Amino acid sequence: AQRVTQPEKLLSVFKGAPVELKCNYSYSGSPELFWYVQYSRQRLQLLLRHISRESIKGFTADLNKGETSFHLKKPFAQEEDSAMYYCALGDYGNNRLAFGKGNQVVVIP
């Protein structure tokens, strides 16, 4: 079964401070990992996916299969980063995503 764990529910950081959101997963198949973000009054949208290996809005995430982790990082938080972040796990060949409970990030000016 697919399982995603995001341990911290609420994360408050000061503007300019680093942000790290932890995500651990459990899956025996070929995992594909995503981070989705939901800004206030907006719909859920893709932030980044591990196979792209790109930085979006200053965020990066590296898939560590040994530690079964896909932590999201940004070196300098901005106020516009305040949002709900969900880590999601899928399998190659289907669109069935398993989401974590989410992290509420609040960036303090």
Added chain:
Amino acid sequence: DAGVTQSPTHLIKTRGQHVTLRCSPISGHKSVSWYQQVLGQGPQFIFQYYEKEERGRGNFPDRFSARQFPNYSSELNVNALLLGDSALYLCASSPQPDNQPQHFGDGTRLSIL
């Protein structure tokens, strides 16, 4: 492009009733998935449809059913509503049924009294 559209936006029902939620995918997207998001939790997979056929089903009772139409729009039906069915129901679409990024709608907020 309006993106994925869902209707209605809000719905109030009572226990035992049934409900139909609707979803129109992004033009050109043939795969539609449904998710349930209970307050304080992440979305939970219910169904995936592609070319009018069910491609996947999550751990939900038979009271939940869905279908996809020739124009790729989709309906989610829930019978014999329970209080625990109160949630945000999200629809997501993608061009193909493999794991391409999914595009989500705003959801339908269902409240059961």
